[in-house]
Amino acid sequence: MKKIISLMVVAVLLVAALAGCGTTNTDTPKDNGQVSGTVSTDGSTSMEKVIGFLSEAYMEENSAVKVTYNPTGSGSGIKAVQAGSCDIGLASRDLKPEEATDLNGTVVAIDGIAMIVNKENPVKDLTIEQIAALYKGEITNWSEVGGADAPVVLIGREAASGTRDGFESITDTEDACKYNQELTSTGDVVQTVSSNPNAIGYASLASVKDTVKLISVEGVTPSTETIQNGSYKIQRNFVMVTKKNAELSPAAKSFFEFATSSAADEWIIEAGAVPVKR
Amino acid sequence: MSKVKKASVVLERAMNCIFTVCGFLTIAFVLLITGFLVVSGLPAIKEIGIIDFLFGTTWASTAQTPSYGILPFILSSIYGTCGAIIIGVPIGIMCAIFLAKMSSPRISGVVSSAVDLLSGIPSVVYGLVGMIVIVPLVRETFNLPDGANLFSAIIVLTVMILPSVISVSETAIRSVPREYEEASLALGATKTETVFKVVVPAAKSGILTSVVLGIGRAIGEAMAVMMVAGNVANMPGLFTSVRFLTTAVASEMSYSSGLQREALFSIALVLFVFIMLINVVLNLIAKKKER
Numbered sequence: 038m039k040k041i042i043s044l045m046v047v048a049v050l051l052v053a054a055l056a057g058c059g060t061t062n063t064d065t066p067k068d069n070g071q072v073s074g075t076v077s078t079d080g081s082t083s084m085e086k087v088i089g090f091l092s093e094a095y096m097e098e099n100s101a102v103k104v105t106y107n108p109t110g111s112g113s114g115i116k117a118v119q120a121g122s123c124d125i126g127l128a129s130r131d132l133k134p135e136e137a138t139d140l141n142g143t144v145v146a147i148d149g150i151a152m153i154v155n156k157e158n159p160v161k162d163l164t165i166e167q168i169a170a171l172y173k174g175e176i177t178n179w180s181e182v183g184g185a186d187a188p189v190v191l192i193g194r195e196a197a198s199g200t201r202d203g204f205e206s207i208t209d210t211e212d213a214c215k216y217n218q219e220l221t222s223t224g225d226v227v228q229t230v231s232s233n234p235n236a237i238g239y240a241s242l243a244s245v246k247d248t249v250k251l252i253s254v255e256g257v258t259p260s261t262e263t264i265q266n267g268s269y270k271i272q273r274n275f276v277m278v279t280k281k282n283a284e285l286s287p288a289a290k291s292f293f294e295f296a297t298s299s300a301a302d303e304w305i306i307e308a309g310a311v312p313v314k315r
Numbered sequence: 316m317s318k319v320k321k322a323s324v325v326l327e328r329a330m331n332c333i334f335t336v337c338g339f340l341t342i343a344f345v346l347l348i349t350g351f352l353v354v355s356g357l358p359a360i361k362e363i364g365i366i367d368f369l370f371g372t373t374w375a376s377t378a379q380t381p382s383y384g385i386l387p388f389i390l391s392s393i394y395g396t397c398g399a400i401i402i403g404v405p406i407g408i409m410c411a412i413f414l415a416k417m418s419s420p421r422i423s424g425v426v427s428s429a430v431d432l433l434s435g436i437p438s439v440v441y442g443l444v445g446m447i448v449i450v451p452l453v454r455e456t457f458n459l460p461d462g463a464n465l466f467s468a469i470i471v472l473t474v475m476i477l478p479s480v481i482s483v484s485e486t487a488i489r490s491v492p493r494e495y496e497e498a499s500l501a502l503g504a505t506k507t508e509t510v511f512k513v514v515v516p517a518a519k520s521g522i523l524t525s526v527v528l529g530i531g532r533a534i535g536e537a538m539a540v541m542m543v544a545g546n547v548a549n550m551p552g553l554f555t556s557v558r559f560l561t562t563a564v565a566s567e568m569s570y571s572s573g574l575q576r577e578a579l580f581s582i583a584l585v586l587f588v589f590i591m592l593i594n595v596v597l598n599l600i601a602k603k604k605e606r
Contacts, residue, residue, distance in 0.1 A: 109572070188460035195546065195566045196377040212378040217461045217556050218545040221566050225446075225542070232451050235460050 073101030074288035080107075080114015080127030083199025084275050086308040087146050088127060094304045095295050102288045115140065118278050124289035126278035129203065142276040145296050146310040149242040149264040150204050150271045152252040153227065157234040160184040162253045165270055169208045171237060174215035179235065190217045192229050192238035204239045207271050223309075239271075241309040265314040275310060349587070356584030359383070359577035368581065374548040374558075376567060376575040383578045385585065387550050391465065391557040392589075395540070396533040398469035399476055404526055406473075407480030411525075412510055414481070415488040427485075434478030442542030445471040450543055457554065463545035465557045471539050476529035483528060487521020488514055520604040524597060531593045535586070537561035560586045 078088055085108055092104035109117070111128040115136055118126035132142040152168060154160060160183055163171075170176045171189055180186045193216040194201040200223065205211045217236075220226050223244040230238040231248040238249075242259050245251060251259060254270050263269040277296060279285060285293060295301060302312040360368050363383045371384015410430075414423050446463075449470055454462030491514050499509040515522065537559070545556025546566055558566070564579050564586070571579055 190461040197567055197571060212375065216547050218463045219547050219556075219558075219566070221541065221546070228446065229450075229463070232447065233454065233461060 071099055071101055072287045072291045073099075074103075074286060076102060076104045076125065076286070076289045076292045077123040078104065078106050078114075078125045078127055079109055079117040079123035080278070081111040081129040081199070081275070082108040082197070083129040083148065083202055084127045085199065087275055087305060087310050090304040090308040091145075091296050091301055092292070094301070095292055098295075099288075099291065102292065104292055115278055118280060121280070121283075124279075124286060125293060128276045128278055129199070129273055130206075131274055131276060132278065139281050141279045141281050143279070143293075143297055144274045144313050145277050145301070146275040146305040146308075146312055147264050148199075148203055148273050148275055149259055149261075149269065149311050150200060150207070150239050151242040151245050151259045152237065152239055152254060152271065153230050153245055153249040154237050154252055155230055155232075155234045156248070156250050158184055158237075158250060160252065162256060164255050165208055168254070168271075169210050172208065172210050172214045172216075187235045190233055190236040191215060192218050192220065192226050192233075192236050194223075194226065194239075195219050195221050200239060200241060203273055204271065207273060242311065243306060243309040261311050264311045272311075352580065352584045352587050355577065355580040357581070359574060359581040360584075362574060363578065363581075368578075369585070372550060374563070376571070376578065381575065383574075385560070385563070385582055387548050388558055388560045388563045388582065389585065391544075391551040392534055392560045392586075394551045395465060395468050395472060395544075395557070395559060396530055398465070399472035399533045400526060400529060402469065403473040403476045403529060404480055407477050407525065407529070408484050408515070408522060410477070410481050411484035411488055411522075412515070414485050416506075416510060416514065430478050430481050433474070434482070438475065438536060438539040439542075441471055441475055442539035445539060445543040459554055461545070461556070463543055463556055464554045465544065465551055466553050468540050468544040468557070468559070471543050472533045472536060475536060475539065476532050479528045479532055480525045483525035484518070484522045487518035487525070490521070491517040520600055523600050527593055527597050527600065531590060531597075534589055534593070535561060537565045541565060560589075 076092075078092075085106070088104075088106050092106065096102060096104060106127075107117075107123070111130055114123070114126040115128055115132070117123040118140060126140075128142065129148065132140060152163065158179065160179060163182060167176065167182050171182070172191055172193075174191075176182060177189055178186065179189055191214065193204075193214060196219070198221075205214060218229060220229060223240045226238040226240050227244065227246055227249055230236045231246075237252075242261075242264070253259070257263050257269045259269045259271070264272050277293065279293070284290075297313075299312075299315055305312045363371075368383060368385060369389070370386050371382060372386050373382045373384050374387060375382050410426070414426055418426065445467060449467050450462035452462070453459065453464070453467045453470075457466075495513050495517055496509055499513040500506070504512070540559050541562040544559065544562065546558045546562055547556040548558045548563070549555045551557045560582055564582050567575065568579055
């Protein structure tokens with residue numbers, strides 16, 4: 038009997054303690070004149086990480102706003118803004134002239150894709166044409182691009198990867214790559230390239246470690262500066278698309294301003310992209 | 316007194332209810348998963364056409380003109396599993412014989428606990444070791460450009476099926492009546508003859524069960540295979556990069572949409588049918604044993 042009573046006492050105390058936690062949390066004042074509502078974003082699957090980090094950071098500050106993200110692809114995102122079915126469209130390419138007539142594109146971040154090879158590989162520089170020929174299987178031996186007499190091993194990402202989509206669209210090798218391995222994460226790509234002397238792979242610049250060798254493309258080494266000034270070629274813009282003749286809702290406007298401010302830079306870097314030079 | 320009795324009756328009934336519910340819960344889960352897979356897997360098969368789906372040799376789900384043929388995945392899964400069985404089962408059975416008949420209890424204990432440990436290692440760890448040790452080793456040994464291929468996957472799967480093959484075979488071998496063995500030895504057979512001509516045939520159905528369990532484990536493995544097989548949707552060859560049924564689902568599911576997503580469910584359905592067949596075989600073996 039005593040045991041039961043003591044158990045009950047403990048239980049009651051626990052509940053009280055937990056309840057205490059709850060009240061202290063909800064009591065903290067959050068909305069002191071802040072905006073509220075929902076911001077819907079729609080578009081590029083490649084921007085998932087950037088938007089994820091940005092919206093999380095934003096919602097931390099503005100708990101009354103909910104930022105949603107619908108991964109449909111750049112084209113669908115642009116159409117969704119035109120149709121007014123989302124607040125902000127996301128595109129991992131620049132707007133086409135006919136789209137730019139009624140839409141504004143604002144670059145929020147730049148996706149820099151680094152080419153990496155094994156440290157033992159003597160190749161230092163490749164042109165975009167050479168990279169495309171390598172990945173299409175037209176060049177199969179490293180000696181054809183100034184390396185040792187060894188077969189080329191092509192490492193890439195799975196079909197749904199945003200990095201793969203970016204790489205293939207920039208080098209114009211869509212659906213034509215003859216991969217030896219399709220890996221599901223950037224870390225796996227770096228690991229595999231570091232352990233195979235004949236391998237070449239691609240990865241977001243931010244996730245490249247010093248276990249592999251960075252290749253310069255047409256004489257330009259990838260870095261935050263060369264990506265920001267556009268001299269490094271394997272890069273593309275992450276664009277937020279808005280309507281020209283319509284006002285954003287207060288919540289969407291506030292999120293848009295946050296994403297294009299310098300406060301967003303650290304989150305963009307965290308997400309593996311390069312912030313825009315301001 | 317009667318109050319106490321009443322209370323205990325109520326408790327008895329309540330517990331009975333709880334046990335029954337828990338019992339039926341598993342059935343509910345199986346039905347739910349089966350129903351879900353069939354409902355979400357069939358539309359894509361219908362749209363693609365069952366012949367094109369099962370016997371198509373190209374998988375290009377994100378291409379401009381997508382094609383959804385899963386024959387490369389089916390064959391890779393079957394080849395990979397067969398390879399692992401061919402290498403793993405003899406090793407497993409010999410190990411079981413060693414444990415049950417040859418070694419001293421002390422050594423047996425050490426080996427058994429190693430086997431148990433082997434079965435407890437998470438598959439991602441197998442994959443990691445495979446990726447960092449086996450893949451480069453295969454590349455260097457066979458002088459290949461790349462070591463991530465079917466062969467590496469077979470090696471990793473072989474190690475992964477060993478624990479189930481060993482433990483089930485061992486139990487089967489141990490349960491063979493001692494008299495069989497003694498009779499054989501008394502007739503002048505050597506120990507090796509006795510093991511292979513008397514003990515193993517007597518434990519046949521148990522050993523067969525272990526093989527089927529091994530097949531189930533190998534065909535259902537995703538994580539470890541994904542890390543060593545290269546994941547390109549090629550028609551399988553021993554030293555080409557391949558994609559299994561499991562990894563085909565796992566590697567594309569996160570971003571897929573539309574028909575591609577439905578096709579992934581269909582792949583899962585095909586995999587499910589394979590597993591069902593394996594279970595049917597297991598049940599048949601068990602029934603035969605009873606007779």
